[in-house]
Amino acid sequence: MxxxxxxxxxxxxxxxxxxxMWRLAARGAExxxxxxxxxxxxxxxxxxxSRIFRSGNLWDAAYLPLLRLADRMWEQLQQETGRVLRTRNGCLVMGETASPSMQVLLSSITDHGLKDNELLDRAELARRYPQHVLPEGHTAVLxxxxxxxxPEASVQAAAERAGQLGARLHRYTTVREVTPRPGGGVDIVTDHGTDHVDxxxxxxGxxxxxxxxxxSREVQIHRVISSWHIPTTHDWFAGGAPAFVRSAPHACYGLPSPDGVSVKIGLSRAHYAQVPDPERLDRTVDPSELGLFREFIREFMPDLNPDPIRLSVYMxxxxxxGNPLVGHLPGQDDLIVMAGFxxxxxKFSPAMGEIAADLALDGTTEHPIDFLAPTTLGAV
Ligand SMILES: Cc1cc2nc3c(=O)[nH]c(=O)nc-3n(C[C@H](O)[C@H](O)[C@H](O)COP(=O)(O)OP(=O)(O)OC[C@H]3O[C@@H](n4cnc5c(N)ncnc54)[C@H](O)[C@@H]3O)c2cc1C
Structure with missing residues (x-):
């Protein structure tokens, strides 16, 4: 053996x-x-x-096979762990019909047979989801x-499952350096010493x-605010109420919270500052930063109280x-990077775990990730 x-x-x-870790351990790696x-x-x-899962994509149809892989892997993780990590409460995607992102989605529905995606006109949206306003010239897709x-439960479930399959995890252990050895393999340097791996x-992240x-291809880190708001009239939680996404120029998204109390709202990166040092992230939200949340709520979901009950900051x-970097670093057969997601x-994370396991154990993957290759990276 x-x-x-x-x-x-x-x-x-x-x-x-x-x-x-889960996928590597499942495939017999140490x-x-x-x-x-x-x-x-x-x-x-x-x-x-909470995180949104969708079967369609507003960015590039090249992601569709990866979404299908992720869909299967989410089911597998739930089966193996016996946990409910994902709920199919649907997702409403809304945006200006002529915008490039809506066009990517609408043509994918036809060209790739996304049968679970249903077009709703303004009258139908108003009847079924009166909490959302759809302006003239916009389209809604359920x-x-x-x-x-x-997300938190999923990360814990995957890490626990990896542990059951033999993976070892060093918690609260910062890796200071990752250094490929000329003869093969990689040194992992922490404050406790140096480990050698294949x-x-x-x-x-x-x-x-x-x-x-x-x-050499920069990953810019942005400071992201999540804001939770209480509905005033409509029931946002009944009958598996869907998450929602609005495409540019009003890019924002939201999810009815699992606790059935509030709706979480987020904005697109265009509205967020960069983070020079992730260890010094400013987690305090100034009221002046809430203007766009108020504006989008007033315009598109006036049923929500614009005063947030909770605010959190992430990166x-x-x-x-806009595409992540997934693959071997150029010239480095033993070093794989996955960043800039x-x-x-x-939503792609279990698919990315499977692909990383392919790359680490077989050196290649049959999944279509060429468009994500970190080919223009400099040497480490
Ligand atoms: C508010 C918010 C809402 C989002 N909504 C959605 C959504 O609805 N749907 C969706 O699909 N995606 C969504 N995303 C995006 C998604 O969550 C991210 O793309 C994804 O979590 C990135 O994963 P990551 O593994 O790269 O980073 P992380 O999950 O942050 O993992 C990086 C890990 O590396 C560890 N680490 C870093 N440096 C070291 C070191 N030197 N040594 C040891 N450990 C180290 C960190 O502690 C961390 O645990 C959202 C993101 C945010 C912030």
Missing amino acids: STPKRVAVIGAGGSMGSQT VVGYDRYAPGHDRGAAGGE DRAGGTIR TAVVTA PWINTLLPDL EGYTES SGGGF
Whole structure:
């Protein structure tokens, strides 16, 4: 019997890292995970109680096979752990019909047979979802295969499952350096010493630039506010009330909270400042930062009380193209990076775990990720 490959996962307490540990351990690797915090923490990109899942995409139809893979992997994780991590309460996608993003979605529905996506005209939307205002010239699509994922529970479930399958996780352990050895393998340096592994997968999320400062394709880290609002008249929670997304130029999204009390609202990155140092994130929200939340509520969901009952601050990483970086670093067969997952990456996380396991164990993957390759990265 051959010795199992030893693989380090850096960021194993986060969205992509926990799923990567699960998939690697399931496939027989000896997995060593590291995280500066612990699974389910709220310091990075995975906090805030809910994430939207959708079967369609507003960005690029190239993501559709990855969404299908993610869909299967979410089911598998739920089955293996016996946990409810995702609810198919649907997702309403609304936007100016002629906008590029709505056009990507509308043509995907026809070209790729997204049968779970139902077009609603203004009258039908007003009848079924009176809490949402749809201006003239806008279209609504109900994605019945969409819904809500519980991020903290998912990260913990994936990490626990990985542990059952033999993975070891070093909690509260910051990796200081990841150094490929000339002869093969990678050194992982922490404050407790240096470990040697065959392959390393770096999923450091908002800290990617701290750990790999020489990435030549920059990942910009943005400060993201989530704001929770109480409905006044309509029932936002009955009958599996859907999450919702509005495309540019009014890009925002929301989810009825699992506790049935409030609706969480978020804005797109265009509205957020960059974070120079993820360890010094300002978590206090100034009232002046709430203007756009009030404006979008007044215009599109006037049923919500504009005064938030809760505010939280997180971080998201963006590349210039908006696509994440997924693959081997150029010239480095033993070092894989997964970063820059933007404001829509969580839904893909178990698919990314599967792909990272392919890359780490087989050196390649059959899943279509060429468009995400970190080809223009500099050497580390
Ligand atoms: C408020 C908000 C709402 C969002 N809504 C959605 C949504 O509705 N749908 C959707 O699909 N996506 C959504 N996203 C995007 C999604 O959550 C992110 O794309 C995803 O969580 C990114 O995962 P990650 O693994 O890259 O980062 P993280 O989950 O932050 O994981 C990175 C991990 O690396 C660890 N780490 C960093 N540096 C080190 C180090 N040196 N040593 C050890 N450990 C280290 C960190 O502690 C952390 O645990 C949202 C994001 C935010 C912030």
